[in-house]
Amino acid sequence: MTEDKPGWREMPEGAISYKCTLDYETGDWGVEYPEIDYERCSKCMLCHFYCPEGAVRVRSDGYTEIDRRYCKGCGICVEECPVKCMKMVRKV
Amino acid sequence: MSDLTLKEAALKPDLLASGHRLCAGCGETIIARMILKAARGPTIATSATGCLEVSTSIYPYTAWMVPWIHSAFENAAATASGIEAAWRAMRRKQKGPLSRYETLDIIAFAGDGGTYDIGLQALSGALERGHDFTYVLLDNEAYMNTGIQRSGGTPFAAETTTSPSGKAVPGKKEWKKPIDEIVIAHEIPYAASINPAYPMDVLRKSRKALEADGPAFLHALVPCSRGWRFPPEKTIEVSRLAVQTCIFPLYECRFLEGRPHYELSSPSLAIAKKPESKKPVEEYLRIQGRFNHLFRPEMRVDLISSIQEWVDNRWEMLKEKSGV
Amino acid sequence: MYEDGEKGLIVTDERLMMGLNGDEAVAYAIKQVEPDVVAAYPITPQTIIVERFSEYVANGLVKTDFVSVESEHSALSSCIGAEAAGARAFTATAANGLALMWEMTFIASSLRLPIVMAVANRALSGPINIHNDHSDAMGARDSGWIQIWCENSQEVYDACIEAWRIGEHTNVQLPVMINLDGFTLSHTMENVFTLPDDVVKNFVRDRRFIKVKGHLGESELRLDPGTPITMGPFDLQDFYFEHKLQQVEAMRRALEAIPEVDAEYEALSGRGYRLIHPYMVDDAELVIVGLGSTMGTASYVVEKLREKGVKAGLVKIRVFRPFPKDELVKTLRSIPVVGVLDRAISFGAPNGPLCEEVKTAFYEEKDRPLIANFIHGLGGRDTSPSMIEGMFHRLMKIKSRGRVDQLIEYVGVRE
Ligand code: SF4
C-alpha cells in the first residue's frame, strides 16, 4: 500500500493515530471467503459474534452478510454455523 | 444487571473496527469485540503491550472507536488506575473533561504475559486499591506477540519456543499458575472466566463486570491458531473443548458479605450435573499441535494422565467451592 | 492585602512566610495547585512529600485523588493514565524510584503529557546509598522531560507552581521534572515566601489542551468518550522518527516558553529565575557552573573570594533540559576559565554530564573559556566551602598555565 506520508510538522502531535483501520482492507489476506445460503439460514447471528474481523454484519432483516473488504477467510463462521448453510468459496 | 440481548448486541456497531491486523481466526479479537459490545458506555480502554495492542494500532491506523491508550507492557492495571482516579477526582471537583460522566466503563486489556508475569504487581496493586475498572486477561497461554514463548499461563507440557519438547524435557515443566485464585484472594467484587465459544455468557459477564462497583476481572481463554497450532477455523471448537473437558470451566465469583461466592455458569453447570458428559482432556490436547509430542512418536500416557488428574482435581475443587 | 497596588506585585508579606523544608515546600505548593491526581510511592528522601500530601488528603484540604501505588513504575503509569484522561497529575520520587520509572519517563514525554514530578535527588544504587547526588536525574536526562534544578526551598516552591504552566504551555506539552537535592534541600528547614491559595490557583488556571486531528476527527489531546482518539500506537520505521522530531521541536519551544511563564510569575511574586542565573560574572575571570544546592555554597565562596580581590563568579543552571546553550554562551563567552561542577559520573565518558553539555555549547564558538570539570559530592559526600575555594584555586592555576591538563578532577575523594 503506497500512500503519501506527511512530514513531522503536519502529523498530529502526541503520535495520535489519524486513520481508521476501516481504510485498511484486509480482505486480500485470505484465498477463500464464505457464502451464505439464505434459504437455510436461521438468523442465529453466531457467525456475527464469532467472526474475529467484524466482517459479518447483521442486517436490519436479521440476516447476516459478509463484508469481503475485511474477511480474512479464517473459516470460523462456516465451521460454526449450526445449520451448515455457509461454505467457503475460492476467490476469483 | 441490565440485560443485553444477543440481538441488541449484534446490532451495536463494533467498537473494535474491522481492518485490524490480528491473525485470521484469532480468539482474542472475537472476545474483545464481544466485551466491547457489552460496554454500557461511555468507555475508555487501555491495552498492555501485546498482540491486541500492536495489531490494532499500527500507525497511522487504529481500530479503536473508543478512546484508547497503550503505554507499556506491565502496567495496564496502573494506567487504568490513573484513568479511574482522574475520573473520580473530576467528579468530586465537578470540573474537568470527565466530570460529566456518571459511570465510566474503564477496560484494561492485557495478555497472559502482561498479567501472570510482568504485570502481576501492577494488577495486584490496582485490585488492592479498589479502583472501579474491568481488567480483561486475554489468555492465549504464551508470549505470542514475540513468537510463542512460555509464560506463567502456559499449561503443563505445552510446547513453546522457550519450552520446546526435547529428548529430555517434554514441553513446559510447570503447571499453569492459578491466576484466578490469586485475583479472587484480593476480595474483589467480581471475577469470571469467559470463552469466545459462548457469546451470551461473555456478554452477560462483561456487563456484570462493568457494572460491579470496584475492580472486576475477566479471565478469557483465547485460543491462538499459530501458537497452539490448529487450523484457524477451529478456534471456537478448541474453545468449546476447553469447557467441555473442564480444563477451563466457566464460572463467576462475587465477593459478598466477607466471602467469595462461586457459581458455575450454565455450560459448566450442565457438566457438573451430568458428569458423564465431561469429555476426557485428551480430546482437547489432541487437536493442538503444541501437545503433539504427547501423542507422537508414542503416546505419553503418563503425562496425559497427570494432566487429566490436574484437571479433575481443580474441577472437583471448583465444584465444591460452587456448592455443586 | 498582599498587593503592591501599582504593579500588582505580591510583596513578601510576613504572614505568607512559612518554615518549610524542600519536601514540605513541594507538598505545600502542590496542595495549593490541587492537581486531580497524585500517584506516588515512598522513597527516601522524597517521603515527606507523600506524607504531607496524604495528610492534606486525610484532612479534606484537597479534592485530589491520592493513588498510593505499589511501585514507582505504577506511580508514573497512573499519572500517565490520569493525564491522558485530561487530569492534572503529580508524582515524586528519587534515585531507584526514578530508575524504576525510567521506561515510563520516555513514554510520558512521547505521549506529550505535562505531568509534574519532583525528584529529591539521591545517589543511585549500588551500593545502596540514600544521600544526595545527581545520578538519578542525569540518568533520565534524555527522556524528553524538562528539568528544573533548585538551589533552595524557595526555588522548589516556586518551581512547583510554575512547572504546570510550562509543561502545559500549548507550544510545549511536555512533562516537567523538578530537582531538589536530597537531604540538603529535602530535609532542611528554610523560610519560604508562599503565595495565597487563590493567587496560585489563578496562576496555574485550568489545564490547556492542544487540538489534534485523529482518526475520527478533531479532538483535544486527551481521552474523551465524546471524541475518541488513540494514544500510544505501534509506531514503526515510517513514523517514529517524525514523532521524535516533534518532541525536539517542543523542547526548543520550551526554551521560549519558560522565560515567558517565569516573567509572568515574577510579576506576581517578585521572584523570577529564567533559564540560568549568573552571579558576579560581568567582570569575572573564574566562573563556576553548576546545579542545585551546591550553588548556594558556591555563592558564599564567590563573595569571600571577591573580598580577597579574586574575580570569581558563578552561573547556576536552573533549566538543564532544554539546555540553555545560547544564554550560557552569551554569559560565559569572555570568561577566561570556567569550572563545571558535576555531581554525577558518566562512566567511561571524557567528562561529567553537565560539563559535556557546556563544552558542546562552546565548540562552535571562536571565543571560549578554558573549561575544567570537577566531579564532587557523590553519595552525599559534603562539598564544603573550602573544597569550592580549592576549585577556584585550580581555575586560577589553569588560567596562569593557559590550559586544562586534566579532563576531570574528583574533588573530596580519598586517594
Ligand atoms: S471466514 Fe473468518 S473472517 Fe471471513 S467472515 Fe468468516 S469468520 Fe469472518
Ligand code: SF4
Ligand atoms: S451462523 Fe449460519 S445460521 Fe447463523 S446467522 Fe450465520 S449464516 Fe445464518
